[in-house]
Structure formats: structure tokens, C-alpha cells
Amino acid sequence: MASIKIENVQKAFGKTIAVDHLNLDIKEGEFFTFLGPSGCGKTTTLRMIAGFYYPTKGIVRFSGKDMTRVPPEKRNTGMVFQNYALFPHMTVFENVAFGLRVRKVSSSDLKRRVLDALQKVRLESYSDRQVSQLSGGQQQRVALARALVIEPEILLLDEPLSNLDAKLRDEMRVEILRLQRDYKITTIYVTHDQAEALSMSDRIAVFNYGVCHQVGTPEEIYNQPANDFVASFIGEINLLPVQVENVQKENLVVSLKNVEQPVRFHVQNKTGEGGPILQTDNNLAISIRPEAIRILDVAEEGMNVFRGKINSVQFFGSVVNVIVDVQSVSLRVDVFNTHEFGYFYQGKEVYVQLPEKQLRLIPVISGGAP
Amino acid sequence: MIKNRDTRLTIWLLVPVVLVLVAYVLYPSLRTFIESLQKDGAISLGNYQDFFVQESKTNLEALWNSVYISILSVLVSALIGIPLAFIFNRYDFPGRSFFSSAAILPIVLPSLVGVMAFMFLYGESGLIPNAIKDLFGLDKVPFKIGGISGILIVHAYTMYVYFYMTVSAAINKIDPSLEEAAYNLGANKFKVFWKVTFPLLTPAIVAASLLVFMISMASFSAPFLLAGGYRVLSLQIYFSKINGDMEIAATQSVILSIVSISFLLFMRWYQNRKDYRMASKGIGAHRSEVENPFMKWVMVVTGIIGVIILLLPHFTILLLSLVPDGTWTFQTYPSVFNVENYRLLFQDPNIFKPLRNSLLMAIIATLANLVFGVIASYVLVKRKFVGKSFVDILVMIPWALPATVIGMNLIFAFNEPSVFSFGQILVGTFWILPLAYFIRHIPLVVRSTNAVLEQLDDSIEEAARNLGAKWFYTFRKVILPIIMPGVLSGTLLAFIESVGEFPTSVLLYTISNRPISIEIMNQLRMFNMGQAAAYGMIQIALIVIVLFISNKFFGIKAEKAL
Numbered sequence: 049m050a051s052i053k054i055e056n057v058q059k060a061f062g063k064t065i066a067v068d069h070l071n072l073d074i075k076e077g078e079f080f081t082f083l084g085p086s087g088c089g090k091t092t093t094l095r096m097i098a099g100f101y102y103p104t105k106g107i108v109r110f111s112g113k114d115m116t117r118v119p120p121e122k123r124n125t126g127m128v129f130q131n132y133a134l135f136p137h138m139t140v141f142e143n144v145a146f147g148l149r150v151r152k153v154s155s156s157d158l159k160r161r162v163l164d165a166l167q168k169v170r171l172e173s174y175s176d177r178q179v180s181q182l183s184g185g186q187q188q189r190v191a192l193a194r195a196l197v198i199e200p201e202i203l204l205l206d207e208p209l210s211n212l213d214a215k216l217r218d219e220m221r222v223e224i225l226r227l228q229r230d231y232k233i234t235t236i237y238v239t240h241d242q243a244e245a246l247s248m249s250d251r252i253a254v255f256n257y258g259v260c261h262q263v264g265t266p267e268e269i270y271n272q273p274a275n276d277f278v279a280s281f282i283g284e285i286n287l288l289p290v291q292v293e294n295v296q297k298e299n300l301v302v303s304l305k306n307v308e309q310p311v312r313f314h315v316q317n318k319t320g321e322g323g324p325i326l327q328t329d330n331n332l333a334i335s336i337r338p339e340a341i342r343i344l345d346v347a348e349e350g351m352n353v354f355r356g357k358i359n360s361v362q363f364f365g366s367v368v369n370v371i372v373d374v375q376s377v378s379l380r381v382d383v384f385n386t387h388e389f390g391y392f393y394q395g396k397e398v399y400v401q402l403p404e405k406q407l408r409l410i411p412v413i414s415g416g417a418p
Numbered sequence: 419m420i421k422n423r424d425t426r427l428t429i430w431l432l433v434p435v436v437l438v439l440v441a442y443v444l445y446p447s448l449r450t451f452i453e454s455l456q457k458d459g460a461i462s463l464g465n466y467q468d469f470f471v472q473e474s475k476t477n478l479e480a481l482w483n484s485v486y487i488s489i490l491s492v493l494v495s496a497l498i499g500i501p502l503a504f505i506f507n508r509y510d511f512p513g514r515s516f517f518s519s520a521a522i523l524p525i526v527l528p529s530l531v532g533v534m535a536f537m538f539l540y541g542e543s544g545l546i547p548n549a550i551k552d553l554f555g556l557d558k559v560p561f562k563i564g565g566i567s568g569i570l571i572v573h574a575y576t577m578y579v580y581f582y583m584t585v586s587a588a589i590n591k592i593d594p595s596l597e598e599a600a601y602n603l604g605a606n607k608f609k610v611f612w613k614v615t616f617p618l619l620t621p622a623i624v625a626a627s628l629l630v631f632m633i634s635m636a637s638f639s640a641p642f643l644l645a646g647g648y649r650v651l652s653l654q655i656y657f658s659k660i661n662g663d664m665e666i667a668a669t670q671s672v673i674l675s676i677v678s679i680s681f682l683l684f685m686r687w688y689q690n691r692k693d694y695r696m697a698s699k700g701i702g703a704h705r706s707e708v709e710n711p712f713m714k715w716v717m718v719v720t721g722i723i724g725v726i727i728l729l730l731p732h733f734t735i736l737l738l739s740l741v742p743d744g745t746w747t748f749q750t751y752p753s754v755f756n757v758e759n760y761r762l763l764f765q766d767p768n769i770f771k772p773l774r775n776s777l778l779m780a781i782i783a784t785l786a787n788l789v790f791g792v793i794a795s796y797v798l799v800k801r802k803f804v805g806k807s808f809v810d811i812l813v814m815i816p817w818a819l820p821a822t823v824i825g826m827n828l829i830f831a832f833n834e835p836s837v838f839s840f841g842q843i844l845v846g847t848f849w850i851l852p853l854a855y856f857i858r859h860i861p862l863v864v865r866s867t868n869a870v871l872e873q874l875d876d877s878i879e880e881a882a883r884n885l886g887a888k889w890f891y892t893f894r895k896v897i898l899p900i901i902m903p904g905v906l907s908g909t910l911l912a913f914i915e916s917v918g919e920f921p922t923s924v925l926l927y928t929i930s931n932r933p934i935s936i937e938i939m940n941q942l943r944m945f946n947m948g949q950a951a952a953y954g955m956i957q958i959a960l961i962v963i964v965l966f967i968s969n970k971f972f973g974i975k976a977e978k979a980l
Contacts, residue, residue, distance in 0.1 A: 136878075
């Protein structure tokens with residue numbers, strides 16, 4: 049088991065910079081996820097940890113030891129590739145045994161460890177099969193067993209579930225988590241799927257265009273996104289560009305930009321968060337998750353209550369997605385299904401409340417809110 | 419650039435590859451070029467001047483004849499190959515799949531042996547013209563091949579296969595819904611063909627045309643045996659060399675190379691252009707059943723006749739190989755048949771020796787091809803380095819250069835000691851022929867290895883390294899075993915081509931290491947066609963065995979291997 053420290057790493061391919069100014073501190077035994085859209089630098093970072101790329105600048109440390117220029121075969125990491133990269137000319141057993149053979153493990157020990165690993169991924173009865181005879185999920189498990197059997201210090205998973213269908217994906221998600229807990233191994237998981245990231249990780253790093261925007265627990269990432277990219281990449285969100293009108297001790301008053309009649313919101317002034325952001329008041333937005341907005345039939349006392357009209361209703365089963373037009377802005381509101389019929393309909397006049405506590409003032413970095 | 423282990427490894431692999439290519443591909447070509455600039459002990463363009471303004475115009479005429487024959491070969495091959503590709507891929511009738519596999523039969527015939535078969539079938543004293551003469555009681559043979567018609571017929575027979583295979587592949591890639599869309603929009607059959615199907619096939623047709631043109635420009639065996647007084651450039655090089663006019667031979671070689679290489683470059687440019695890619699996947703073949711019973715039987719009968727014509731040369735060789743020496747002299751048809759020639763082949767050491775020579779030299783050359791091909795291809799496909807396209811072109815040059823030119827290049831480079839031959843004179847020794855065979859087949863082995871290596875995902879190698887394997891261990895235990903079937907199919911093909919190689923052999927052989935092809939030529943000169951044919955049969959048998967092995971053990975279709 050090892051901790052990983054990435055210090056000021058940059059990776060350039062020719063003139064394009066794939067990863068820039070990256071600093072990460074991954075703890076021993078942590079399940080750490082790199083999340084971001086394709087081409088954001090998450091796989092490049094993973095490959096620098098595996099040793100397939102060497103950083104242009106910066107240092108990679110395993111448990112304090114400088115590994116920046118160590119070749120991949122000397123890093124003792126176990127990697128699961130997106131396409132599994134199983135050796136097609138070998139049986140399941142031979143695939144799993146490969147890393148042990150390289151390490152010159154004695155044959156009795158080797159057999160025991162391979163069968164043990166195969167048992168852990170529940171493939172003990174498949175050890176003599178050719179890998180081509182296995183289903184996608186089984187191949188995935190062979191790849192996991194092959195990576196884990198060498199008792200690596202770090203397990204690296206590069207979008208391991210992206211080639212599986214939805215149902216298998218759920219199953220393998222549980223499986224991977226179970227194995228990670230079993231082996232108590234430091235794990236880095238690369239994915240572009242936010243649901244995977246949120247449900248599996250201890251912590252998540254969100255990447256875009258080679259820059260890491262936020263590192264935090266799934267709850268922090270979801271509830272307190274650092275900027276509009278993180279906010280909109282993970283889950284659904286309402287983002288409204290605003291300017292600050294009035295700063296009080298406990299409250300901020302902001303108003304929507306680009307509207308004829310002023311629309312004002314009250315936002316909690318949270319210590320340590322409000323201060324520095326206010327300097328860049330040209331590029332600010334308020335964000336609120338759709339499930340945080342309340343729909344009211346009659347006006348209630350309280351902050352941030354607005355009159356609006358239902359523009360459209362989409363029924364998803366457990367959740368009903370309602371778009372409410374408030375003046376010139378559309379708000380997306382998710383409401384749990386109350387099992388009443390025709391409760392929401394297009395054109396219905398309603399009130400919405402944006403609870404002060406749930407509204408966050410965040411910087412806009414990607415040029416205009418969606 | 420960071421100097422790390424991987425860069426070092428790339429350099430270690432690249433250096434021998436580049437060294438071999440420079441020593442045996444680039445340097446010999448340059449030697450020929452320098453030789454062509456020597457005139458009466460001084461450097462001048464005099465030889466080129468002579469080539470183009472010579473009074474007798476022999477050379478210019480030979481160049482023109484080569485181009486003329488090549489254009490005709492393209493046309494005739496296309497006229498046979500394209501319709502066949504359509505018939506076999508678009509219509510279904512009894513025996514279709516048998517006929518379509520029979521269509522590649524000409525490949526199972528080494529060029530020199532094939533030409534020989536055609537001589538005995540359709541030549542002056544050929545079996546077919548004489549049979550027709552006797553059958554109809556004519557005074558003289560109704561037709562005979564020779565000169566330009568002979569070369570053309572042999573070219574058509576061997577080269578239509580390139581059209582047939584490339585166009586077939588292209589037809590099968592056309593998404594049927596494209597044509598259906600055109601019908602749906604109201605186009606009739608004629609319009610659909612000319613406006614949709616044919617334009618989609620043009621890349622394949624152009625590629626095949628260029629290929630056939632290049633091969634006919636380089637063709638040596640057919641003109642050698644059939645040309646009579648007709649001059650073509652590849653043959654002129656040989657005559658110049660025999661007459662000792664080395665500077666002229668060099669000049670002719672350079673000019674032929676320029677024509678061939680410009681075609682290669684044109685072809686690469688054409689293939690790298692954006693071509694029509696079908697967006698859809700999983701296209702099923704759609705053949706329409708021939709329903710009209712009359713048409714159906716016409717097709718079957720035509721197919722059978724076609725197969726007979728295709729197989730006649732093979733049969734002729736078999737038949738001739740059974741005719742003992744001295745039993746077929748003035749008679750129209752041979753009358754005595756036995757296995758005497760085969761008995762002699764394996765019992766008379768003198769007759770067996772060329773076979774042994776050929777096998778030995780082909781094995782040496784092919785082993786070198788295997789080692790070189792795998793390393794070169796690995797570096798080209800899996801490693802990044804500056805100047806890759808230069809190495810790529812060096813690898814392809816022996817494919818573009820006519821065999822005669824490669825032979826001449828080797829003569830100019832190694833008829834004196836050089837660093838690349840470790841200070842030895844190679845011409846006149848045993849080693850010059852294996853070297854020539856090796857150079858000839860570099861592109862074949864590298865290309866077939868490239869094909870399998872490109873299929874091999876990089877992550878396989880990375881997975882092995884991640885599990886702790888060093889590069890060499892990974893290469894031995896993971897990469898080699900996976901690519902071996904593809905590599906071997908290309909290598910085996912290089913082997914059989916080396917066994918039958920004629921044009922370079924005729925320029926470079928010595929009495930003690932003469933290969934089969936030279937002995938066939940000698941036996942023909944002595945009118946001992948039985949023995950010549952027996953050598954030919956051995957080659958045909960080798961080819962059949964190799965294709966069978968490729969198909970059976972490596973699961974590679976004969977068409978793909980070629």
C-alpha cells in the first residue's frame with residue numbers, strides 16, 4: 049500500500065499541454081477518482097502514475113519516494129485497462145499468472161496465489177478457458193485478478209466499466225468496491241461517468257482541459273462545487289449569472305444579469321467562501337440543484353420566493369422534472385413523485401422558493417452559464 | 419527530448435534496421451545511379467543523352483514498348499478481372515463459391531513456370547494450336563502466341579487476379595442500402611450502376627491499375643521467354659549486362675526505377691487521399707440468385723470452361739513433367755509418360771543440386787527476412803521517432819524497384835569490396851543470391867507484419883510492462899506469440915517466391931549455386947522440357963503446401979496472404 053503525491057506536474061505533448069499545474073495528495077488505501085470529460089487529462093495523469101508517460105515537469109512520489117522516472121515495470125502498480133488488454137494467446141490462468149512468473153514466484157506458490165485471486169473474482173472454474181471464450185464482465189474480472197494477484201501498491205483502473213452494458217456495470221461496480229476493501233489497496237479510478245464517481249469514491253478530483261478544478265469527497269463535489277464547470281459537469285444544476293448588490297454580515301444580495309426588471313436573491317455569506325469571490329464580481333453565478341428548489345401552490349413568507357408558470361413537465365417515474373419560468377429565466381425543478389395525478393401541468397401558476405442555504409455563489413470560468 | 423530507457427531501446431532497434439536498409443537498399447541504388455553518370459571515365463549525362471537521342475532508338479523503343487505493354491496489360495486484366503468480380507460477388511448460381519476460389523489459381527504458378535506452360539500450350543508447336551489444326555485438318559496452326567501477344571496473354575492470365583481481388587473486396591464493402599437508396603429515389607439499374615456503384619469502386623480500380631502497371635513494367639520472365647525480337651526495358655538491362663555495357667545497363671536501370679518509383683509515390687498519394695468510407699457497419703453480402711434457368715446454365719458452363727482454361731497451364735506442366743528426356747522430339751504430341759524425371763531429380767545429385775541450392779538460399783534469405791521484418795515492423799508501427807516516413811519509404815523501395823534493377827544494383831554495389839560486405843566482393847559468391855532474395859522480400863514481410871502489429875492494441879504491451887515484465891520479456895512472451903501467425907504467413911510466401919525467383923537469379927547466379935529457375939532455363943535451352951517441368955511441379959507443390967498451411971493453421975485466406 050502506498051500514498052501518492054503529485055507535485056506541480058505538467059505533461060506536454062509537443063505544443064499541447066495535456067496536464068498542467070497538478071498537485072494531488074492521495075492517501076494510503078483511498079479510493080480516489082479522476083473525473084472529467086474525454087481529453088481532460090485524467091488518463092494522462094493515470095499513465096504518468098503507471099509510468100507509461102514521464103511528466104514534462106514536476107514530481108510523482110509513492111509513499112514519499114520519487115518515482116518520476118522509474119520505468120513502468122518497476123513501479124509495482126496493477127493496472128486494469130479500458131479494453132482489459134488480456135493476452136489473447138494465454139488462458140485465464142496464464143494471464144493471471146503472468147505477473148507472478150515475471151517475479152519468479154515458485155510454481156506451487158504461484159498456483160495457489162493465482163487460484164486464490166481467481167476465487168476472489170469468482171472465476172475459479174474458468175482457469176483453463178481461453179480469454180476469448182469469456183463474456184465482457186468475466187474478462188473484466190480476469191483483468192482485475194491479474195492486476196491484484198501481484199499485490200500491487202496501487203491499483204489503477206482506466207475507465208474499466210465503459211465497455212460493459214448498464215446492468216453488468218452496476219454489478220462490477222459493487223465487485224470492484226468489494227475487492228478494493230478486501231485488499232485495502234490505494235486505488236485510482238478514471239471515469240467520465242459521474243454516477244460511478246459519486247457512488248464509489250472516497251474522494252474525487254474533477255478535471256477539465258488539463259486542469260484539476262476541485263478535489264473533495266463526493267458530497268463536497270456535489271453540494272459545494274468550486275465553480276460552474278464542476279457544478280454543471282456533475283448532476284443537473286440551475287446556473288444564473290449574477291452581480292453582487294449588497295454585502296452584509298450574514299447575507300449577500302445579488303441580482304440577475306441581463307434582465308429588464310431586477311430580480312434579487314439572498315445568499316448566505318459563508319465565511320471563507322464569500323470574500324475572495326466578490327473581487328471578481330463580473331463573473332459570478334448562483335447555483336442551485338433542481339431538487340433543492342421547492343414548488344409552492346401559494347406564496348409563503350421567506351426569502352427568494354418567486355411567482356412563476358410551469359413551462360413543461362417530464363415524468364421520470366420516481367422523479368418529476370418541472371421547468372418553471374420565472375420572468376425571463378427557466379428553472380429546472382426536480383420533485384419526488386407524490387403519486388397524485390395531474391398535479392403539475394403546463395401553464396399552471398406556481399410559486400418557487402430557492403432556499404437561501406442551498407444557493408451558492410460561485411465563479412464562472414467557462415464563459416457564460418449554460 | 420528525455421533520454422529514457424524507451425528512447426534508448428527505440429534507438430537500439432532502429433540502428434540495425436536503418437543500417438541494413440542503407441547498406442542493401444539505398445547504397446546499391448546510389449551506386450547504380452553513380453555508375454550511370456560515368457561515361458568514358460568522366461562524370462557526365464552522356465549515357466542519358468545516348469538513351470534518348472541514340473540513332474537506333476533501341477532504348478527509347480524499349481521504354482515505349484514497356485509502357486505500351488503495361489497499358490495493354492492493365493486494360494486486358496481489368497476487362498477480365500472486374501466483370502468476374504461482379505459476377506461472383508453479385509450473383510448466386512450453382513458452383514459459384516468453387517469458381518470464385520478457382521479464380522485465384524494463376525497465383526499458384528511461379529512466373530517462369532507459368533510462361534513455360536503458355537509456350538507449350540499456345541506457342542508455335544503448342545498443344546492447343548496443333549490439336550485444333552489436326553482436329554479440323556488445317557494446313558498450318560490457326561494461331562500461335564509469341565512476341566507482344568504472348569507477353570500480353572501471360573500478363574492477362576496472371577494479373578487479372580489483382581483486379582479480381584481488389585474489386586471483389588471493394589464490392590463487398592459497399593453498403594447495399596446505398597444502392598437501395600438510389601433505387602428508392604427513382605434511379606434505374608443502369609443509372610444506379612454508373613452513378614453509385616461504379617464511383618464507389620473507382621479507388622479499388624485505380625489501385626489495381628497502378629499495381630498491374632508497375633508489375634508489367636517490371637515483368638521479366640514473360641519477355642525473356644516469349645519476346646522474340648520485341649524489346650522491353652527490363653530485358654534490355656539484362657542484355658546490356660550480358661554484353662558488358664555496364665554504364666548503359668545502369669542508365670537503363672535508373673530510368674526504369676524512376677518510372678516505377680513515381681508510380682509508387684503516385685499510388686501512396688492516391689491511397690492516402692480521403693477515400694469513400696462507408697459509415698455503416700456489419701454489411702451482409704447481398705447476392706441475387708440467377709433465376710432464369712438458361713442463364714444459370716450458361717453461367718455454370720462458362721464457369722467450368724473458365725476453370726479449365728485457368729487450370730490448363732498447371733496440367734501442361736504436370737503432363738510435361740511426365741515426359742522423359744528424348745521421347746518427344748519430332749512428334750506433335752508426347753507419347754511416353756513415366757516418373758523418370760522425378761526419379762532423376764531425387765537420385766541424380768547433379769539434377770538435385772539446383773533444388774537443394776534454391777531451398778537452402780531461400781531458407782537463409784527468409785530467416786533474415788523474418789528477423790529483419792519483425793524488428794523493422796515493430797519499430798515502424800509501435801515506436802515514435804523522427805524520420806519514420808523516410809524509413810517507411812526505404813522499406814517500400816524494393817517493392818517498387820523491378821527485380822532486374824535490384825539485381826543490377828547489387829552488381830554495382832558489391833562487385834568490389836565495401837564496408838557493407840565486410841570488405842568482401844560478394845558478386846560471384848554464394849551469398850549474393852540469398853542477399854538478393856532477402857532484399858526483394860523485405861516489403862512483403864514488413865507489410866504483412868505491419869498488418870498484424872497494427873491490430874495489436876498498445877495496451878497489451880503496456881499491461882505486460884505494468885505487471886513487471888521488461889521489454890524483451892514482453893516482446894518474447896506476449897508480442898511475438900500473438901503476431902506469429904500473421905508474420906509466418908507473409909514469411910512463407912517470401913520463402914516460396916525466393917525458391918522460384920528468376921530475374922535476380924539470372925543476373926547474379928554462379929555455376930555452383932545456380933537455383934531451380936536457372937536450371938529450368940538451361941533445361942529449356944536443351945529442349946529437355948520434361949526435367950524443366952518437373953522442377954516447376956516441385957515449385958507448384960511447395961506453393962500449394964504453403965497456402966494450405968497458411969489457411970489451415972494460421973486461418974489466413976490465400977487471397978489475403980497474397
